[in-house]
Amino acid sequence: MAHGTLTQLISRSAIQVAACCFALGAASAAWAGEVTAKMQPRIDTYKKQAVAWAADPQILKAVKESNAGGPIAGMGNAKWRELKEDDPAVKSLVTNPAGQLLTKWMNADAKGINKIVLSGDKSQRVAFTSMPAIYIGKGKPNFDEAFSGKVWHQAESKPDPSTNIDTVQIAAPVKDGGAVIGVLLVSLTAANLK
Numbered sequence: 034m035a036h037g038t039l040t041q042l043i044s045r046s047a048i049q050v051a052a053c054c055f056a057l058g059a060a061s062a063a064w065a066g067e068v069t070a071k072m073q074p075r076i077d078t079y080k081k082q083a084v085a086w087a088a089d090p091q092i093l094k095a096v097k098e099s100n101a102g103g104p105i106a107g108m109g110n111a112k113w114r115e116l117k118e119d120d121p122a123v124k125s126l127v128t129n130p131a132g133q134l135l136t137k138w139m140n141a142d143a144k145g146i147n148k149i150v151l152s153g154d155k156s157q158r159v160a161f162t163s164m165p166a167i168y169i170g171k172g173k174p175n176f177d178e179a180f181s182g183k184v185w186h187q188a189e190s191k192p193d194p195s196t197n198i199d200t201v202q203i204a205a206p207v208k209d210g211g212a213v214i215g216v217l218l219v220s221l222t223a224a225n226l227k
Contacts, residue, residue: 067189068186068190069227072201072223072226076186079146080184083203083204083205084184084205086205087207088207088208091130091131091134092134092207093209093214095151095159095160096151096153099157100214100215103155104169108122109168110169112168114167118163118164127160127162131160132160134160135150135160135161136162145221146219146222147193147196147198147221148161148162148165148193148196148200149162150217150220151216152170153214153215154213154214156169156176156180157169158170159215163196176216176218179217180215181206182208182213184205185204186201187201190223193220198223199222200220200222200223201223202219202220202221204216204218205219
């Protein structure tokens with residue numbers, strides 16, 4: 034192969050690789066969006082609401098009861114992913130009193146909120162509005178940051194792993210006195226924040 038032909042082939046390959054990288058970057062940008070200054074005041078309002086909800090007596094009761102019993106025996110994230118929405122273990126966390134309260138709150142702001150998840154001290158799910166992608170949330174910033182006592186929010190919008198709705202997640206600690214005993218996660222619909 035002549036030197037000129039080899040150079041052209043390498044140049045063409047480099048252009049194709051660059052084009053592919055640009056396309057992948059554009060595709061991932063379409064799936065993740067920056068939280069803008071315009072969105073922040075609405076996020077802050079939702080964070081205040083999440084803190085108030087996390088202090089609700091029914092939420093505190095549900096988390097205390099779940100913490101006393103611990104996670105569902107033998108349930109981990111791998112087993113959780115095998116379950117369907119209509120599985121009794123899943124349904125019970127939507128239909129229990131805390132799940133019904135979370136659903137009431139979400140439905141009151143259906144344009145703004147697409148999911149609410151309540152977790153206990155072992156990061157096990159206590160109640161939710163729809164089945165989350167995982168059962169144990171430890172190791173994820175939405176649980177870990179809030180469980181450390183901070184009110185947390187995602188720095189960018191991205192599709193929620195279980196609803197696939199472009200979302201900005203926020204999370205508030207559930208406190209019993211000064212002790213953090215759980216986490217309340219609220220998924221905000223990104224389009225409503227803009």
